[in-house]
Amino acid sequence: xxxxxxISPPFLRKLDAYLRINHSWIWTTRIHLHIYIALLLSxxxxxxxxxxxxxxxxxxxxxxxxxxxxxLFIPATVFLIYMIYQMALFNTDKxxxxxxxxxxxxxxxxxxxxxxxxxxxxxxxxxxxxxxxxNLVSDNELQRDQNSFNEALIFLPVSNASFYYYYPSDSxxxxxxxxxxxxxxxxxAEEAVNTDDTTISTRRQWALLAxxxxxxxxxxxxxxxxxxYRNTRIWSKNSLYGYNTYMTNDLTESTAxxxxxxSLFLLYLDKINIVRDPNEASxxxxxxxxxxxxxxxxxxxxxxxxxxxNDFLKHSYSESYCNNYxxxxxxxxxxxxNITNIYRAKLRDDINAWDKNVLFVLFIFIFCITTIxxxxxxxxxxxxxxxxxxxxxxxxxxxxxxxxxxxxGKFISFAGAFLSLLFLLTTIKGFxxxxxxxxxxxxxxxxxxxxxxxxxxxxxxxxxHHHIFxxxxxxxxxxxxxxxxxxxxxxxxxxxxxxxxxxWISTFWGGILSYVFIWNSYMKTLFLRxxxxxxxx
Amino acid sequence: MTTLIxxxxxxxxxxxxxxDINRAGQRLLDITYDFDFDRSLRDxxxxxxxxxxxGKQLGRVKNENxxxxxxxxxxxxxxxxxxxxxxxxxxERKILAKINNISKQxxxxxxxxxFKPISLELKQGNIIGxxxxxxxxxxxxxxxxxxxxxxxxxxxxxxxxxxxxTDWQFIKKKIAFIPQRLERWYGNANDKISFEAAIKGYKxxxxxxxxxxxxxxxxxxxxxxxxxxxxxxxxxxRFEIAMALVWEPSILILDEPLxxxxxxxxxxxxxDLRNLADSLRNPVSIILSSQQLHxxxxxxDQVVFLKNGSAVFNGNLHDFIxxxxxxxxxxxxxxxxNDLQKLLQNWDEIKIEQSASCxxxxxxxxHTKEEFLELLIGNKxxxxxxxxxxxxxxxxxxxxx
Numbered sequence: 001x002x003x004x005x006x007i008s009p010p011f012l013r014k015l016d017a018y019l020r021i022n023h024s025w026i027w028t029t030r031i032h033l034h035i036y037i038a039l040l041l042s043x044x045x046x047x048x049x050x051x052x053x054x055x056x057x058x059x060x061x062x063x064x065x066x067x068x069x070x071x072l073f074i075p076a077t078v079f080l081i082y083m084i085y086q087m088a089l090f091n092t093d094k095x096x097x098x099x100x101x102x103x104x105x106x107x108x109x110x111x112x113x114x115x116x117x118x119x120x121x122x123x124x125x126x127x128x129x130x131x132x133x134x135n136l137v138s139d140n141e142l143q144r145d146q147n148s149f150n151e152a153l154i155f156l157p158v159s160n161a162s163f164y165y166y167y168p169s170d171s172x173x174x175x176x177x178x179x180x181x182x183x184x185x186x187x188x189a190e191e192a193v194n195t196d197d198t199t200i201s202t203r204r205q206w207a208l209l210a211x212x213x214x215x216x217x218x219x220x221x222x223x224x225x226x227x228x229y230r231n232t233r234i235w236s237k238n239s240l241y242g243y244n245t246y247m248t249n250d251l252t253e254s255t256a257x258x259x260x261x262x263s264l265f266l267l268y269l270d271k272i273n274i275v276r277d278p279n280e281a282s283x284x285x286x287x288x289x290x291x292x293x294x295x296x297x298x299x300x301x302x303x304x305x306x307x308x309x310n311d312f313l314k315h316s317y318s319e320s321y322c323n324n325y326x327x328x329x330x331x332x333x334x335x336x337x338n339i340t341n342i343y344r345a346k347l348r349d350d351i352n353a354w355d356k357n358v359l360f361v362l363f364i365f366i367f368c369i370t371t372i373x374x375x376x377x378x379x380x381x382x383x384x385x386x387x388x389x390x391x392x393x394x395x396x397x398x399x400x401x402x403x404x405x406x407x408x409g410k411f412i413s414f415a416g417a418f419l420s421l422l423f424l425l426t427t428i429k430g431f432x433x434x435x436x437x438x439x440x441x442x443x444x445x446x447x448x449x450x451x452x453x454x455x456x457x458x459x460x461x462x463x464x465h466h467h468i469f470x471x472x473x474x475x476x477x478x479x480x481x482x483x484x485x486x487x488x489x490x491x492x493x494x495x496x497x498x499x500x501x502x503x504w505i506s507t508f509w510g511g512i513l514s515y516v517f518i519w520n521s522y523m524k525t526l527f528l529r530x531x532x533x534x535x536x537x
Numbered sequence: 538m539t540t541l542i543x544x545x546x547x548x549x550x551x552x553x554x555x556x557d558i559n560r561a562g563q564r565l566l567d568i569t570y571d572f573d574f575d576r577s578l579r580d581x582x583x584x585x586x587x588x589x590x591x592g593k594q595l596g597r598v599k600n601e602n603x604x605x606x607x608x609x610x611x612x613x614x615x616x617x618x619x620x621x622x623x624x625x626x627x628x629e630r631k632i633l634a635k636i637n638n639i640s641k642q643x644x645x646x647x648x649x650x651x652f653k654p655i656s657l658e659l660k661q662g663n664i665i666g667x668x669x670x671x672x673x674x675x676x677x678x679x680x681x682x683x684x685x686x687x688x689x690x691x692x693x694x695x696x697x698x699x700x701x702x703t704d705w706q707f708i709k710k711k712i713a714f715i716p717q718r719l720e721r722w723y724g725n726a727n728d729k730i731s732f733e734a735a736i737k738g739y740k741x742x743x744x745x746x747x748x749x750x751x752x753x754x755x756x757x758x759x760x761x762x763x764x765x766x767x768x769x770x771x772x773x774x775r776f777e778i779a780m781a782l783v784w785e786p787s788i789l790i791l792d793e794p795l796x797x798x799x800x801x802x803x804x805x806x807x808x809d810l811r812n813l814a815d816s817l818r819n820p821v822s823i824i825l826s827s828q829q830l831h832x833x834x835x836x837x838d839q840v841v842f843l844k845n846g847s848a849v850f851n852g853n854l855h856d857f858i859x860x861x862x863x864x865x866x867x868x869x870x871x872x873x874x875n876d877l878q879k880l881l882q883n884w885d886e887i888k889i890e891q892s893a894s895c896x897x898x899x900x901x902x903x904h905t906k907e908e909f910l911e912l913l914i915g916n917k918x919x920x921x922x923x924x925x926x927x928x929x930x931x932x933x934x935x936x937x938x
Contacts, residue, residue, distance in 0.1 A: 020728060021744045024735040089723045092736065435687040532705040534687035537643075 049128035072122035080118035133345035152284035295335035378527035387445030417461035590758030639691035653847035662820035666837030683714035713781035727761035770797035869922035
């Protein structure tokens with residue numbers, strides 16, 4: 001670790017010397033130097049997050065952010081490898097006399113923390129970048145812009161099918177239920193490419209409605225309004241932007257509130273689409289032009305708002321003003337992207353909203369690395385590899401037998417429980433032998449791999465073979481269920497399912513904790529004994 | 538009759554008289570620890586030793602040497618003045634390990650090797666030299682003694698602190714094994730020794746003192762900041778010994794420690810080993826293997842000569858000299874094998890062997906080495922090398938044995 005010490009401030013060197021002399025078991029973990037390097041890297045990475053170019057016209061997308069995060073993970077992974085290398089170099093457990101036993105519990109926790117460090121390093125940069133994006137526009141301003149954009153987009157007649165579809169006025173009518181109807185030949189031609197269920201269903205509905213086009217009544221009676229097909233991508237809950245709440249939802253409002261507001265918004269759009277009020281249209285066109293100037297690099301001059309308004313009122317989309325500005329289509333996309341990216345950044349700002357499963361998977365990953373390192377620390381590296389290979393072969397064989405014999409998953413749980421128990425009991429012999437036995441040592445290595453999951457394996461065995469979750473104790477969770485034909489059957493209620501899930505989760509964590517508190521020290525003692533025994537060759 | 542402390546003090550006085558500051562410094566440092574002098578005296582001895590070692594690197598001028606000599610003389614006087622409080626006596630040398638007829642067999646399709654039964658006793662303060670050609674079982678024996686290799690037959694009993702031990706974990710803490718191929722360590726040498734001392738239990742100021750004592754005592758002052766890659770083979774070995782000594786082992790096992798050392802370094806190391814064995818505080822039992830017979834024989838109390846896996850000789854050199862009646866001479870000069878054969882054809886039990894560097898000539902006790910030498914000179918044989926190895930186990934290398 002000369003490199004780390006060379007770049008260390010004096011206080012860290014003093015700390016290094018202090019730990020080496022007074023708490024050598026901590027010193028060997030190199031945790032103090034790893035924390036220091038991790039901090040340095042975090043600061044360095046964070047500065048990258050600060051200098052990353054962003055502007056309201058060019059907002060990095062979530063993918064961009066993920067790529068940035070991923071790139072930072074490369075040096076973080078290199079750091080992880082460096083740490084493991086350093087920890088292996090300064091590992092004293094390979095020397096017969098220089099072993100720690102009673103500190104094992106603390107060492108395991110330190111290792112867990114150590115392996116977390118490199119994974120945490122890219123986060124400051126990512127959070128800073130996300131924060132900067134999020135702060136480009138205030139929450140209220142973004143909400144206002146979103147609403148303005150949604151309300152106004154319909155007035156910007158870009159004659160591209162991806163945004164709008166224009167239906168000739170003599171082909172579309174409103175029936176008594178204010179549904180849109182179309183001529184058969186029209187949708188046949190346009191929708192033929194879409195074969196999903198929704199389209200098929202829509203086709204059928206439209207085919208039925210096609211017959212009723214002359215029966216329209218109500219508010220639009222005798223007016224034959226020109227209708228415009230709103231492409232749902234712009235504002236729908238299933239928009240291409242991936243966020244259900246995008247564009248219409250407030251950052252803080254509930255789903256029920258947003259649903260209500262969406263439905264009102266749809267009605268509003270329907271209305272302004274049909275009732276073409278020039279004042280209303282003019283106001284919205286002005287709004288969207290401003291938004292396009294704001295959220296994109298608008299180098300194509302000033303938009304001619306009067307022409308756009310006339311186009312809208314005349315329904316002349318095929319010959320519209322916007323057709324003369326092909327870039328407009330891209331500008332709309334860019335601005336919606338930028339708004340979306342800022343919105344997403346604001347959502348990511350809330351750490352509570354992060355997916356907790358990611359943390360769980362991360363923990364399991366770290367725990368596995370720690371377990372492997374703990375084993376490596378106590379035995380020769382070849383024995384670790386051999387242990388992993390044997391474990392893989394055993395698992396493969398068990399799976400093959402399971403599949404070939406069609407044991408319905410029971411063999412896996414049986415073999416897992418049986419072998420774990422067998423190895424656990426056999427390795428006790430290690431405390432009494434006089435010469436090193438590679439068979440027992442290898443068994444101990446495999447056992448150390450399995451021990452954290454031992455309770456889980458046993459529970460799986462009890463579930464599969466003894467149906468532990470259907471014993472009479474659980475009868476109190478049974479509830480009658482009446483089927484369509486009137487027969488009554490009994491099934492477990494929600495509370496039962498929650499209880500069973502809790503038992504599985506508790507068993508899993510119980511296994512992890514039992515390894516941390518009990519098995520880790522037990523295995524250490526066993527490995528210590530193996531290591532000190534005279535070898536046969 | 539002089540006491541032990543007086544013997545030691547006389548020894549140091551003699552070194553100072555001969556201006557051998559190195560030895561004087563080493564032994565003075567040893568004495569301050571062996572006889573539990575107070576901290577200030579120990580520190581002074583360390584400081585002087587440090588000054589000497591540092592000066593060696595810089596190239597000391599005579600005036601400085603004189604000044605150092607004065608300082609040492611002054612320190613010695615202080616030690617002498619405090620002598621009454623230091624009346625320590627040499628206690629009985631205890632047996633640390635009994636090796637009873639241990640044997641080992643290696644079987645493979647290409648090579649079979651049988652290490653035949655051997656018995657040994659490792660005593661406090663004793664040095665056992667293990668000699669023999671390559672592949673004769675030296676390392677095998679050392680590995681069995683240090684508990685790295687299990688014996689097929691026989692057993693080794695270990696006695697530390699007067700008690701018998703069978704727990705390998707404890708036994709291995711009492712044995713330091715330094716293999717021929719040293720295991721690499723990381724960081725600088727000083728930190729490594731300090732770390733070893735910390736694990737042993739030397740914390741805070743004690744750690745610093747222990748490290749300083751070992752480093753300066755072993756003449757490593759100027760190399761303590763170096764890393765593994767920066768050290769020469771000889772100093773790597775010295776540091777390895779220093780690290781082992783921090784653990785205060787009862788048994789020190791060295792496999793071919795002289796292999797990479799120059800003549801001067803060999804002598805220095807062997808002298809250090811002798812001093813370690815003679816230590817009062819922790820009289821280590823040392824067993825070392827080597828090809829450097831003459832050097833080993835000078836310090837070893839007991840020599841074991843291994844040939845084809847069996848001990849052809851196991852005892853002290855006095856026994857060997859008594860046992861061997863014939864004369865064996867190593868010789869070289871401007872003469873040929875035929876010249877020697879012609880010259881000695883009438884001698885009894887004459888045997889002449891030629892190696893790459895010299896002739897080895899054995900003859901019966903009826904003739905003496907002086908007679909042999911006169912015969913050579915009388916026949917105008919020009920001699921460039923002559924060595925009487927009659928009392929050395931080196932003669933065991935001969936095919937005769």
